[in-house]
Amino acid sequence: MQYHLNFNFVWKYFDRLSWGLVLSLELALIGILIGMAIGLALALAYTGAGRLVRTAIAAYVEFIRNVPLLLLVYLVFYGIPSVGGFAYDATTSFIATLAIYAGAYLVEVFRAGLDAIPKGLIDAGKAIGLTPVQRLLYVRLPTMFRIVLPSLSNAYISLFKDTSLASVIAVPELTYGANWIYTNTFRIVEVYAVVTPMYLITGYALLFALQRLERRYTIRRA
Amino acid sequence: MEVAIKSLPFLWNGLLVTLHVSALVVVIALVLGVVMGVGLTYGPRLVYWPIRLYSDCLRGIPLLVLIFSSTTHCR
Numbered sequence: 001m002q003y004h005l006n007f008n009f010v011w012k013y014f015d016r017l018s019w020g021l022v023l024s025l026e027l028a029l030i031g032i033l034i035g036m037a038i039g040l041a042l043a044l045a046y047t048g049a050g051r052l053v054r055t056a057i058a059a060y061v062e063f064i065r066n067v068p069l070l071l072l073v074y075l076v077f078y079g080i081p082s083v084g085g086f087a088y089d090a091t092t093s094f095i096a097t098l099a100i101y102a103g104a105y106l107v108e109v110f111r112a113g114l115d116a117i118p119k120g121l122i123d124a125g126k127a128i129g130l131t132p133v134q135r136l137l138y139v140r141l142p143t144m145f146r147i148v149l150p151s152l153s154n155a156y157i158s159l160f161k162d163t164s165l166a167s168v169i170a171v172p173e174l175t176y177g178a179n180w181i182y183t184n185t186f187r188i189v190e191v192y193a194v195v196t197p198m199y200l201i202t203g204y205a206l207l208f209a210l211q212r213l214e215r216r217y218t219i220r221r222a
Numbered sequence: 223m224e225v226a227i228k229s230l231p232f233l234w235n236g237l238l239v240t241l242h243v244s245a246l247v248v249v250i251a252l253v254l255g256v257v258m259g260v261g262l263t264y265g266p267r268l269v270y271w272p273i274r275l276y277s278d279c280l281r282g283i284p285l286l287v288l289i290f291s292s293t294t295h296c297r
Contacts, residue, residue, distance in 0.1 A: 157282075164284035175287055182290075192291035196283055203282040 009185040010194050013177075020177035021198055023091075027173060028160040030095050035102025035159070042103065043110035044136075057107065064104035070165055073097050077169045094166040102159055109155060113148035114140065146217050153210035157203055164199075174198060 010017075046057050064072070077093040117140055125135040145152075167176035178195040182188045258277070261269045280288070 161282075161284040164286040167286065175284065175290070178287070179290065188291070192287065196287060196291065199284060199287060200279060200282040 003189070005190060006187060007190045007194070009187045010181060010190050013181050013185075014194075016172070016177035016180055017174060017195060017198065020172060020174035021202065023171070024160070024163045024166075024173040024175075025202070027091070027095060027098060027163045027166060027171070028156070031098030031102055031163075032156060032159055034095070034099035035106050038099065038103030039106025039110050042107045043114055046107070046111055047114050061104045061107055064101055069097070069101055069162055070168065072101060073165050073169060076100075090166070090169045090171045094163075094169060094171050098159065098162065101162070102155070105155055106152075109148050109151045110144065112151070113144040116147050117143045143219075146219050149210075149214045149217060153207065153214065156210065157206055160203060160206060161199065 042057050042060070045053055073094060076097045077090060080093075081087045121139055121143060122135060125139040130138065163173055164175040166173050167179060170176065172180075174195060178191045181191045185191075258273045261273050262277075265273070
């Protein structure tokens, strides 16, 4: 072994990593927010609608869940512009991909949550004369969110890690920053020795924050 | 479309590689997973903590980062 560790280049270009991490978090946040909107809308449609809508939603979920995310990233970034005849930047394309992907996973989470609401709660809502919209806003949604919180935090952390796939279409997030430093300085061991803990620590910080939320809001059964 | 049909044999080979790799991974991971799962549940602390550390660390790192770092470290 004649290899000597030299971290100088990593610190010299550290702003690529720190801003990369910020962009990773932003991608995850926007993707998750849009994905949650998709997931919630489709989960509600699924529980309330007829067979045709249900089949369509199930087809969407099955399609996305059985295709690797990397393939979706390529398909949206290279495929849609070449068929549709317009172009968009890589960041927008990745956010759209992540949102579509997150949507498919979150539909399942929300649907399970909606199914798990005790029937008695909804009946109680009917008994005190709440309209269907009021029942949704004051009974079903709050209960559902408290039931699905643990599955949601799992999904959020997975999705944060999945933002590393944005590097393959040159979105300058954390993994892309790492590869940039590597290709320019050949300091691969050092770069990944720094980037790996960055992902780990951020992931754990997220996990702790979400677990605090969980402890505060989970429903304890007497 | 013609390109897609012409590249079918190539893609077919790719699919075989994918299946081959997944089969290998599933077998190795199953063995490792069972052994470490037993270690986590029944092992003493000396066994528990290394497995916990391994599992939590690897689960917290994106697969892509693991691939990039491992391929080049091994050169």
